[in-house]
Amino acid sequence: MRVAQPVIGAQTLVMRRMFANGGGSVNQSRPVWFTIAQSMCNFIAPPVCVLCGGAGQTAEGCWGLDLCRYCEAACERAGRGASMPGSSTHTPFASTLALYIYADPVDTLITSLKFGREPAFARVLGTLLARRVRAAAPLPFPEAIVPVPLHRDRLIERGFNQSVRIAHHTAKRLGLPVVPQLLRRARRTKAQSGLSAAERATNLDHAFESVRRSRMPRHVALLDDVMTTGNTAQAATLALLSAGVERVDVWVCARTPRNP
Numbered sequence: 001m002r003v004a005q006p007v008i009g010a011q012t013l014v015m016r017r018m019f020a021n022g023g024g025s026v027n028q029s030r031p032v033w034f035t036i037a038q039s040m041c042n043f044i045a046p047p048v049c050v051l052c053g054g055a056g057q058t059a060e061g062c063w064g065l066d067l068c069r070y071c072e073a074a075c076e077r078a079g080r081g082a083s084m085p086g087s088s089t090h091t092p093f094a095s096t097l098a099l100y101i102y103a104d105p106v107d108t109l110i111t112s113l114k115f116g117r118e119p120a121f122a123r124v125l126g127t128l129l130a131r132r133v134r135a136a137a138p139l140p141f142p143e144a145i146v147p148v149p150l151h152r153d154r155l156i157e158r159g160f161n162q163s164v165r166i167a168h169h170t171a172k173r174l175g176l177p178v179v180p181q182l183l184r185r186a187r188r189t190k191a192q193s194g195l196s197a198a199e200r201a202t203n204l205d206h207a208f209e210s211v212r213r214s215r216m217p218r219h220v221a222l223l224d225d226v227m228t229t230g231n232t233a234q235a236a237t238l239a240l241l242s243a244g245v246e247r248v249d250v251w252v253c254a255r256t257p258r259n260p
């Protein structure tokens with residue numbers, strides 16, 4: 001899918017950032033001044049769809065969304081009918097919440113963030129994921145969000161961790177803290193997608209370490225951009241549990257369908 005180049009100037013971006021994330025979390029009532037300021041912001045700098053360049057949505061709660069309704073509907077339809085991996089009762093995490101299936105145009109949203117380094121895509125994904133979590137209203141609700149970390153070498157190569165960026169937008173909208181320092185990659189691993197089943201099973205052994213802190217959250221949401229085999233989420237969850245976290249739920253922007 002062709003990706004529209006964001007046509008947002010620096011001054012406009014500053015205004016949008018001031019009001020897109022401000023005014024408190026979704027669990028707090030917003031003051032009148034915020035609603036007025038947000039309306040002015042949407043009038044002066046209306047949201048622009050990151051996929052088609054059309055008009056974004058101004059009525060996403062009290063903030064705009066840089067995704068038009070047509071492209072959002074296309075994301076909802078992505079991969080419809082695809083066979084999803086069956087849920088296993090043997091995973092160490094308690095539940096999985098996936099925003100979309102990893103198919104066109106959802107893959108464009110994620111790869112444009114990952115390799116195109118466009119921060120607007122993180123804002124869109126983080127906002128939509130928060131909306132999905134609110135709709136699902138999981139109980140019990142996590143105390144914090146832990147993004148899946150990159151190895152230091154990969155972080156230096158890419159310059160940022162896409163899961164951290166998405167997590168900050170989701171967390172702001174849900175009123176949760178982000179605690180990336182709770183989990184780190186202990187060693188660099190190969191990409192799971194190119195490995196056999198046997199290699200996948202051992203590739204992530206001891207790949208993560210969790211740092212025990214004086215005040216460990218008992219229940220966290222582990223956030224990743226894409227879930228493929230689920231092995232990464234399992235390895236990260238085991239590290240968190242070993243450090244004292246009692247429950248881990250997994251939130252992902254997209255989940256790949258089962259291979260035919």
Ligand SMILES: [Zn+2]
Binds near residue numbers: 070
């Ligand atoms: Zn669009």
